Amino acid sequence: MTLLYGEADASQRASLEQHLAGCEQCRSSVAAFKGTMGELSTWKLPRKRQRQRTPVAAWAAAAAILALAAVGGARLWTLEAQVRELRAEVARTAGDSSIASLREELRQVAAENEKARASDRDAFAGALQRAQATAAANYATLRKELETVAILTEAGFQSTQSEIAQLASDARDNSSTQ
């Protein structure tokens, strides 16, 4: 294969060619392989990118939607996990006088959430701006799709935030019954 595909170095080539000179079976193998390789090569495809289909702007945009959805999903999951933990903590510590520190944890989770969303939005906005400069038409469709994703993600965050709020009021209730 190294000879046929041009990867044999000078000494390998020399010794292989010497062998071929004396070995008919190998010679006919090589001939047959070359014939097949020639047939394979009849199926040509363009080597350069052709500008008929999707412009790059739509690419970066489509991929960015995917990314945002993935990130949004990942953050939602983290928040839900944190909410579950806090819920368990509240159940365990009903009657515990460290409710104040629990409230502080809840506040921190909410703040982290807000920061994360903001930085995601910035990263995405940056990528999107550059994509927009190249293709305005695609941008219009993209905008609509993004809004849908943003709404869905927003809805997700909002429901998590209301769970956190509920948890905080549960914590307050617990402490007031002591």
Place this chain on the structure above:
Amino acid sequence: MNLLGLFTVSDEQAMWRVQMNDDADAFALLVERWEAPIQNLCTRMLGDRHRGEDLSQEAFSRLFARRKDYVASGKFSTFLWRVALNLCYDELRKRERRNEVDLAEESEHASAAVVDHATPDLAMARRETADLVRVALLKLPETYRSVLVLKHYEGLKFREIAEVLGIPEGTVKSRTAEALAQMSRLLGSSPDRAARNVPEQSRREVMAL
């Protein structure tokens, strides 16, 4: 992105920018350079130009979506070939489950698109052969098909293919030899081709060639 960027920024540098800064320009550069080869890989693995283009688009979307997972230890292209090839394997799995293998072979839309500047007769003969090749490639087991496409059509070195697939270089060479031998048998159905079938020979001898 300026034209100079096309020549001076390496794939790895561009991918770094995509990973660190969500750089859409750098991403565009990578698409510009690699869309055609990736489309061609997918087209030949699936025997279908349209599906090949779809999968190629998915490969780049996946590349961007998973940019944080990219580890810059090997070549960028190795990573990209692997992403695309895995998508091809997934698609072939789906087809198997849906029993679509025959459809791909017979579909009019799927016939081999040929880039050709020869005389009409020669071009016609080539198109026919090209389509025979397309159908024969689909009959080749995937592990042989992938090696042959990467080696013969995309011109990757044996060592590069070994890295993409995570197998030893020797295995790549023996799979290439086996793939060629099977293709010659598959293509040798017509009488005038029969004489050119690769004779049975010990694997080690053939591999060395």
